[in-house]
């Protein structure tokens with residue numbers, strides 16, 4: 001635990017000039033969009049909503065600009081970028097390490113219909129590009145690199161990304177969550193060759209083809225609905241007989257002529273040598289197996305919080321999510337937590353954004369009360 005003395009306001013790193021470079025690259029990762037409230041609208045309307053124009057990708061700029069900051073934000077989804085907006089406006093000159101998927105899960109979604117302020121809906125990538133532009137406008141420095149190691153043993157806290165070291169008086173962890181996979185060898189082998197965890201990224205490639213989606217939550221059912229825009233047939237595969245998805249989505253799926261539901265089945269194998277040609281299903285009641293011919297296989301079975309760099313520093317709950325001690329504080333003073341990396345209950349873009357706001361305000365107040373460690377050490381020395 002850091003020993004600190006209250007020495008008045010923290011001498012702040014001056015805010016950088018607003019960064020004017022273009023925002024988010026569209027992710028080409030396979031992380032899904034589930035966990036955030038996304039409604040693809042009426043499925044089966046025959047027309048795929050185009051994704052927002054992909055902002056121009058910029059290379060990671062870890063070598064340029066400052067590496068010391070009052071507030072280092074890890075993650076650039078709704079939580080991280082909202083924290084950046086608030087911290088920047090508090091003149092804290094935050095640095096954001098955007099992570100492996102800049103913009104987070106919403107960058108691989110299509111329509112977001114329930115983010116307040118957009119009555120007509122907005123494309124996920126465009127929404128996140130706007131978050132980032134807003135943060136950069138107020139002087140946040142967003143670096144397209146992933147923090148792979150941290151040292152929270154004392155202040156300044158340290159983090160490493162793309163080989164560069166960053167130092168900060170406070171840290172906000174907003175690294176979000178990533179897709180889960182079934183764990184089959186064949187699933188791994190055929191990933192990108194018909195196996196995907198992102199219907200909005202890859203659905204387009206399956207026009208007039210039969211596809212399967214595995215899972216029984218909101219993500220799986222919404223992916224199935226979305227895929228009806230392209231696929232000739234969507235098979236929804238669920239290991240139980242009841243879905244855990246919301247009733248309104250269930251009703252849409254059950255009444256959709258393009259979706260065939262297979263309950264009580266597990267996926268034994270993804271079939272195909274070079275590309276997916278089918279899936280082998282096992283009936284959980286009888287044990288019987290059968291092959292279902294499909295050319296696309298979409299996995300939508302939930303998420304894992306992105307906590308790897310924090311394993312030895314921050315506490316996790318039984319589901320592996322980071323534990324928040326009070327408000328947004330972690331067990332380490334000066335390290336705050338926001339968004340899906342700790343929230344497995346709400347997991348919405350708007351709740352993550354709210355969380356990012358809270359974390360930035362908590363960090364700002366904490367910094368006001370706690371001088372940098374070296375100043376404290378000098379005062380006691």
Ligand code: NDP
Nearest residue numbers: 034035036037038215216217218219220239240244301302
């Ligand atoms: P969930 O955890 O809700 O659902 C995961 C599904 O995958 C479950 O049906 C589960 O089966 C199944 N599953 C898990 N592991 C396996 C496995 N190894 N093999 C086969 N099936 C498996 O995750 P989601 O991503 O669907 O949703 C996460 C949260 O985000 C939820 O709260 C959801 O409501 C929310 N969300 C909301 C949306 C919206 O409101 N528009 C959109 C998307 C997500 P079982 O049921 O048997 O456990």
